[in-house]
Amino acid sequence: xxxxxxxxxxxxxxxxxxxxxxxxxxxxxxxxxxxxxxxxxxxxxxxxxxxxxxxxxxxxxxxxxxxxxxxxxxxxxxxxxxxxxxxxxxxxxxxxxxxxxxxxxxxxxxxxxxxxxxxxxxxxxxxxxxxxxxxxxxxxxxxxxxxxxxxxxxxxxxxxxxxxxxxxxxxxxxxxxxxxxxxxxxxxxxxxxxxxxxxxxxxxxxxxxxxxxxxxxxxxxxxxxxxxxxxxxxxxxxxxxxxxxxxxxxxxxxxx
Amino acid sequence: xxxxxxxxxxxxxxxxxxxxxxxxxxxxxxxxxxxxxxxxxxxxxxxxxxxxxxxxxxxxxxxxxxxxxxxxxxxxxxxxxxxxxxxxxxxxxxxxxxxxxxxxxxxxxxxxxxxxxxxxxxxxxxxxxxxxxxxxxxxxxxxxxxxxxxxxxxxxxxxxxxxxxxxxxxxxxxxxxxxxxxxxxxxxxxxxxxxxxxxxxxxxxxxxxxxxxxxxxxxxxxxxxxxxxxxxxxxxxxxxxxxxxxxxxxxx
Numbered sequence: 001x002x003x004x005x006x007x008x009x010x011x012x013x014x015x016x017x018x019x020x021x022x023x024x025x026x027x028x029x030x031x032x033x034x035x036x037x038x039x040x041x042x043x044x045x046x047x048x049x050x051x052x053x054x055x056x057x058x059x060x061x062x063x064x065x066x067x068x069x070x071x072x073x074x075x076x077x078x079x080x081x082x083x084x085x086x087x088x089x090x091x092x093x094x095x096x097x098x099x100x101x102x103x104x105x106x107x108x109x110x111x112x113x114x115x116x117x118x119x120x121x122x123x124x125x126x127x128x129x130x131x132x133x134x135x136x137x138x139x140x141x142x143x144x145x146x147x148x149x150x151x152x153x154x155x156x157x158x159x160x161x162x163x164x165x166x167x168x169x170x171x172x173x174x175x176x177x178x179x180x181x182x183x184x185x186x187x188x189x190x191x192x193x194x195x196x197x198x199x200x201x202x203x204x205x206x207x208x209x210x211x212x213x214x215x216x217x218x219x220x221x222x223x224x225x226x227x228x229x230x231x232x233x234x235x236x237x238x239x240x241x242x243x244x245x246x247x248x249x250x251x252x253x254x255x256x
Numbered sequence: 257x258x259x260x261x262x263x264x265x266x267x268x269x270x271x272x273x274x275x276x277x278x279x280x281x282x283x284x285x286x287x288x289x290x291x292x293x294x295x296x297x298x299x300x301x302x303x304x305x306x307x308x309x310x311x312x313x314x315x316x317x318x319x320x321x322x323x324x325x326x327x328x329x330x331x332x333x334x335x336x337x338x339x340x341x342x343x344x345x346x347x348x349x350x351x352x353x354x355x356x357x358x359x360x361x362x363x364x365x366x367x368x369x370x371x372x373x374x375x376x377x378x379x380x381x382x383x384x385x386x387x388x389x390x391x392x393x394x395x396x397x398x399x400x401x402x403x404x405x406x407x408x409x410x411x412x413x414x415x416x417x418x419x420x421x422x423x424x425x426x427x428x429x430x431x432x433x434x435x436x437x438x439x440x441x442x443x444x445x446x447x448x449x450x451x452x453x454x455x456x457x458x459x460x461x462x463x464x465x466x467x468x469x470x471x472x473x474x475x476x477x478x479x480x481x482x483x484x485x486x487x488x489x490x491x492x493x494x495x496x497x498x499x500x501x502x503x504x505x506x507x508x
Binding site: 136 | 341365
């Protein structure tokens with residue numbers, strides 16, 4: 001019994017400590033973002049790495065989701081003759097929920113993992129120490145550009161995801177299942193407000209910050225050689241996906 | 257008597273319950289070449305990291321050119337670090353940058369020189385360490401010995417006053433290792449820098465040092481010229497330099 005309690009205690013202790021150091025890392029990142037010098041070239045390079053190079057996976061995920069959504073809701077809605085509402089279902093789901101969340105998860109898996117692996121390798125091969133010895137702050141040189149790039153690019157990737165998902169839904173709803181295109185579009189537009197889009201995009205900014213922060217935190221605090229890099233990478237993906245899903249609920253409740 | 261370049265007084269450092277340094281005292285004069293020898297886990301890496309402010313003492317102090325390291329803020333510390341060049345054990349080249357960008361990294365960050373000027377300076381420093389036509393290669397395409405040379409070129413690129421060598425010959429074949437030793441000696445003659453090396457390679461220590469200090473269990477056991485160390489009567493030092501498994505030091 002005591003060992004059991006001890007284990008819970010230790011785990012809780014470790015968890016709270018880690019939470020604390022993530023928050024500290026976040027505050028430091030913000031502080032260094034606001035101070036000079038600013039490594040603009042690094043930011044552009046990361047925007048390409050994290051943003052542009054994630055376009056294919058985001059496209060694939062979004063189009064598949066939009067198409068499946070149309071198909072599945074058609075099957076369900078046909079049972080009570082509400083096929084005309086497919087458009088509204090697809091566009092509402094894509095903008096408010098699936099666009100940002102799925103993009104977040106995909107980018108966490110792709111870019112978050114590579115961030116953690118790259119910074120982790122730099123840590124264990126002393127490249128981060130080398131930056132310090134050359135009077136260059138690695139928080140500023142490595143972490144800030146990744147954090148900003150991830151936040152900014154998640155916004156655009158989510159917008160793209162929403163748009164492509166809705167197109168996929170339209171294609172299946174109208175071209176494959178043969179619902180009326182005018183009704184489809186009208187239903188979509190009447191039931192989706194600009195606010196719904198903003199609401200999804202605000203979420204995506206938060207998810208972008210989460211992916212950048214956790215990827216960098218895990219990489220920056222890597223210890224223990226190749227195994228450590230592996231653990232950091234897994235940790236970055238798992239933690240940022242969990243955080244995205246948890247925050248998604250609270251953001252949905254908050255941004256009603 | 258001029259002020260010593262590096263003055264370490266009563267330095268203590270622990271990680272959790274592990275006491276690594278227990279009162280290290282070490283002074284390095286300007287222009288001197290000091291080598292700290294010691295086994296794996298003796299704390300020599302921790303010691304060298306204190307000299308450049310990658311780690312800070314729990315107790316005691318490190319003074320560089322009259323400035324106490326622990327009292328400096330971020331900006332002052334960075335100013336001080338510009339006096340240093342450091343060669344890392346595995347060279348620690350930035351693998352996303354080419355060789356010349358690595359060598360010129362400090363210049364790019366801290367001077368207003370154009371890329372063309374930086375490249376020219378990098379070529380010059382690379383020549384000093386015996387490398388040419390490697391400017392546009394990536395670090396992964398270099399051999400271990402070449403990486404060390406590039407690391408050395410990077411360490412001297414900002415005209416450092418103090419160069420730190422973290423195991424400069426570890427992981428190299430004997431001939432390449434000796435070439436690195438020659439480079440270290442040659443650079444010191446040419447540039448007149450103060451240097452601190454840590455190593456467990458005695459051949460290298462004898463060759464590159466003015467004085468050698470032996471670190472064992474977190475304390476300096478003995479300091480002396482290479483000849484004094486060779487003829488030591490201290491059983492711990494004697495065992496280490498002869499590389500014997502029998503004696504007061506036990507492998508763990």
